[in-house]
């Protein structure tokens with residue numbers, strides 16, 4: 001039997017990358033979250049072939065210091081926490097210092113970045129975790145990261161990538177959910193060279209919804225405003241004139257985090273009782289705020305699952321919130337009210 005030995009760095013990074021980077025959508029999520037943490041208010045997401053041949057995220061955030069660019073791609077290197085004490089008061093989406101190292105372990109990566117303190121920026125490219133080029137460049141303040149050749153060195157993973165349409169559907173969902181949760185950031189999403197959508201910087205969720213969805217949906221929105229039993233549920237749900245054959249337009253956030261929870265979808269639909277045709281589903285955009293102690297979001301950093309302490313209670317509150325707006329006399333949405 002082989003002796004116990006420490007794995008080399010390249011192998012360690014490849015294994016770790018498998019945890020964080022499953023597909024183009026996880027790359028997009030990690031990179032956009034970095035842009036948000038860097039205080040960007042304009043983010044451009046560009047993909048080609050479902051992200052398999054290209055993912056590029058550009059932001060106007062604070063940029064990375066020249067002398068820190070290499071560190072940013074090292075595993076467990078982060079600017080976001082100093083010690084485990086900081087975990088109790090996190091203000092950033094990231095903190096593990098794993099994303100850039102993981103992406104660079106399984107793809108070709110190019111970063112162009114500049115901070116406001118510098119007159120010119122830096123361009124660095126990494127292949128297989130190795131730096132291939134590092135040079136000064138002229139560029140605006142902010143960061144652009146380009147990822148190509150995804151899983152070129154992990155054939156098993158590459159084989160499991162889905163069709164372009166399916167992968168780009170996944171990326172689309174990530175960008176839509178980030179755009180809906182961060183209304184103060186303008187997002188532009190470019191798929192295979194054409195602009196799929198562009199959201200404005202706004203304080204009003206309706207503006208974001210109207211830039212992401214069609215008129216039919218927009219014209220059917222009812223305001224959801226519910227606060228009882230220490231739970232707040234705000235957002236919009238559609239009236240009985242609007243329905244779709246799938247649940248893709250049901251977007252739910254818990255404490256500002258996009259989640260997927262089948263039973264929440266069922267309880268939303270239960271509020272409609274039998275008023276929608278069979279196998280047809282409403283659209284809704286719900287922001288649920290509850291005591292953070294009652295929800296465990298940390299099932300896995302890259303996942304959208306959550307566990308609730310008192311699931312039945314929360315599900316019933318969601319149903320009541322939807323029921324209340326379906327039954328409210330005023331079906332007019334309050335366009336001027338921010339939520």
Ligand code: ADP
Pocket residue numbers: 030034035038059061062063064072073077078079080093094095096097098099100101142143
């Ligand atoms: P984490 O986000 O957990 O800190 P990452 O590997 O995603 O780990 O990023 C490593 C570091 O690189 C970050 O802590 C941050 O300092 C820097 N960084 C990454 N992306 C950006 C960006 N778009 N703008 C500014 N700094 C960035």
Ligand code: MG
Pocket residue numbers: 030033034094095097099100
């Ligand atoms: Mg990160």
